[in-house]
Amino acid sequence: MSSATHFRYEVLRVLRNRVFYAVTLALPLVLFFGVASGQRHATFSGTSFPLYFMTAMAVYGSMFAAVGPGARIARDISGGWTRQLRITPLRAPTDLAAKVASAYLMALPTLVLLYLAGAMLGVRLAASQWFEMTGLIVVGLVPFVVIGFVVGYLMPADALTPALGGIVVLFSLFGGVYGFELAKSGPMFDVMQALPSYWLVQAGKSVAVGGAWPGQAWLVIAAWTVVLVPISGFAYRRNAARA
Amino acid sequence: MVTGADPDGGVVLSHLSKSYGAVRAVRSLDLAIAPGETVALLGPNGAGKTTTIDMMLGLTRPDRGTISVFGLPPAKAVRAGWVGGMLQTGSPLDHLRVRELVALTASYYPAPLGLDDVLRLTGADAFAGQWTTKLSGGQAQRVRFAAALVGDPDLLLLDEPTAGIDVEGRRDFWQSMRDIARQGKTVVFATHYLEEADAYADRIVLIANGEVVADGPATEIKAQAASRTIRATLPDADAAALRLLPGVRAADRHGDAITVSCSDADTALRALLGTCPGVRDIEVRGGNLEEAFMQLTADKSDTAVNVMEATR
Numbered sequence: 052m053s054s055a056t057h058f059r060y061e062v063l064r065v066l067r068n069r070v071f072y073a074v075t076l077a078l079p080l081v082l083f084f085g086v087a088s089g090q091r092h093a094t095f096s097g098t099s100f101p102l103y104f105m106t107a108m109a110v111y112g113s114m115f116a117a118v119g120p121g122a123r124i125a126r127d128i129s130g131g132w133t134r135q136l137r138i139t140p141l142r143a144p145t146d147l148a149a150k151v152a153s154a155y156l157m158a159l160p161t162l163v164l165l166y167l168a169g170a171m172l173g174v175r176l177a178a179s180q181w182f183e184m185t186g187l188i189v190v191g192l193v194p195f196v197v198i199g200f201v202v203g204y205l206m207p208a209d210a211l212t213p214a215l216g217g218i219v220v221l222f223s224l225f226g227g228v229y230g231f232e233l234a235k236s237g238p239m240f241d242v243m244q245a246l247p248s249y250w251l252v253q254a255g256k257s258v259a260v261g262g263a264w265p266g267q268a269w270l271v272i273a274a275w276t277v278v279l280v281p282i283s284g285f286a287y288r289r290n291a292a293r294a
Numbered sequence: 295m296v297t298g299a300d301p302d303g304g305v306v307l308s309h310l311s312k313s314y315g316a317v318r319a320v321r322s323l324d325l326a327i328a329p330g331e332t333v334a335l336l337g338p339n340g341a342g343k344t345t346t347i348d349m350m351l352g353l354t355r356p357d358r359g360t361i362s363v364f365g366l367p368p369a370k371a372v373r374a375g376w377v378g379g380m381l382q383t384g385s386p387l388d389h390l391r392v393r394e395l396v397a398l399t400a401s402y403y404p405a406p407l408g409l410d411d412v413l414r415l416t417g418a419d420a421f422a423g424q425w426t427t428k429l430s431g432g433q434a435q436r437v438r439f440a441a442a443l444v445g446d447p448d449l450l451l452l453d454e455p456t457a458g459i460d461v462e463g464r465r466d467f468w469q470s471m472r473d474i475a476r477q478g479k480t481v482v483f484a485t486h487y488l489e490e491a492d493a494y495a496d497r498i499v500l501i502a503n504g505e506v507v508a509d510g511p512a513t514e515i516k517a518q519a520a521s522r523t524i525r526a527t528l529p530d531a532d533a534a535a536l537r538l539l540p541g542v543r544a545a546d547r548h549g550d551a552i553t554v555s556c557s558d559a560d561t562a563l564r565a566l567l568g569t570c571p572g573v574r575d576i577e578v579r580g581g582n583l584e585e586a587f588m589q590l591t592a593d594k595s596d597t598a599v600n601v602m603e604a605t606r
Contacts, residue, residue: 060398131384134383140404141402
């Protein structure tokens, strides 16, 4: 009972932060139409540019959604709400689970809007392919949710927006989200392939032409998660000890 | 029933200590609170009241010592829904209305009170539809009170609940508080307002420098700690000699004026007249709780120990 109400209000708080939410939804859409409408028939990285860039922008928007709970965590800490919660029977895992669920709930509209936008520019996939692509993105976002937790617990609230924004932009730049790849081979390419954002962007190509989501993709996402989860645990405990 | 629960055990703090770096916030504090008691933790800023309450809430871990809340460690008692707290700091959650915030808090507890009842009791019903970020200080305090109450906890811990509230708001708050206390709840509140401790607590625990310096009913503390003071003119007085007179607790000299605070003013005055015939302009003043408070918390080295022993 308690977790359902908590989750409902968690989502309500995000939806009521209207300007923030609208910008999060609109930015990738605007970028997509601005860049892709002139390159409807171009090919890029072994697939059609609209498919590539649709996936990239869907990933861009959903990465922001995924780190979103971090911003709320920092606000809750600075406002004293986290302390208030700690003197109620609510358990921290319930709170975190609600925040994870809300992150994904917020990521979904971004994905759907970008899929629609992609379809408008000629992207055609089978229903099963849309679902498979969504599944890959959902898994690939896990490290970003955890990054949000780490930053939310460690950073003061006023430093948080630039910190989270900067992190997403860096992952995007090196992951090829902006529609260009910094390298196609060499050490820089190795760095790119070690990032979950790189593999997220491959999700569209993978379902359309296959082979773009190898075992290495799973490995990279798993490795980031395995490393980040204990760090977020440390960050949580550090904050709890300070409170 | 939760394992280890002991509803009749009340709240027991044993040898509780907590330091922040070199600052010893709480020093081997012992306190036993019976179920249903309303206890005021009275002391100046920095006395260790907030640290003590934070430890009772399970927010701060003591360096040494233990706390039992109805038989459980604080964190477990909190998790069982037995404890409600009003913290000194903290703004309510943003993007929610007052009613929603209280409903959200209620959802965490196994057997919460009715939402409308709590809003009415705390006076928050008048602005239940207001955004939590658009409240006056007094309104925010009512909301925090409602959040502390809504889980129907057995123990209420209130850290300076009326800080920054106007007189009228305070009176309303304590009126509600009395209604709650009558339902058999155990209430511990920290305050540095003497009148509040005097008027609303069954028992006052005076804290200074992280230690209990006096503990008892308000009247008893007044009687025992609020010593009477003799002021007089006595040229060339020897303060050290005055301190040795029977019934005298402390003596000071400022030029020709002497101030003698007494545990027994009658005895002290007779002794003073007997030993110092030159004494004149004698004035004996009854102490009040305010003076006792100042005296006990300013310098607890000798007087406080006497009072503590006297009140035991």
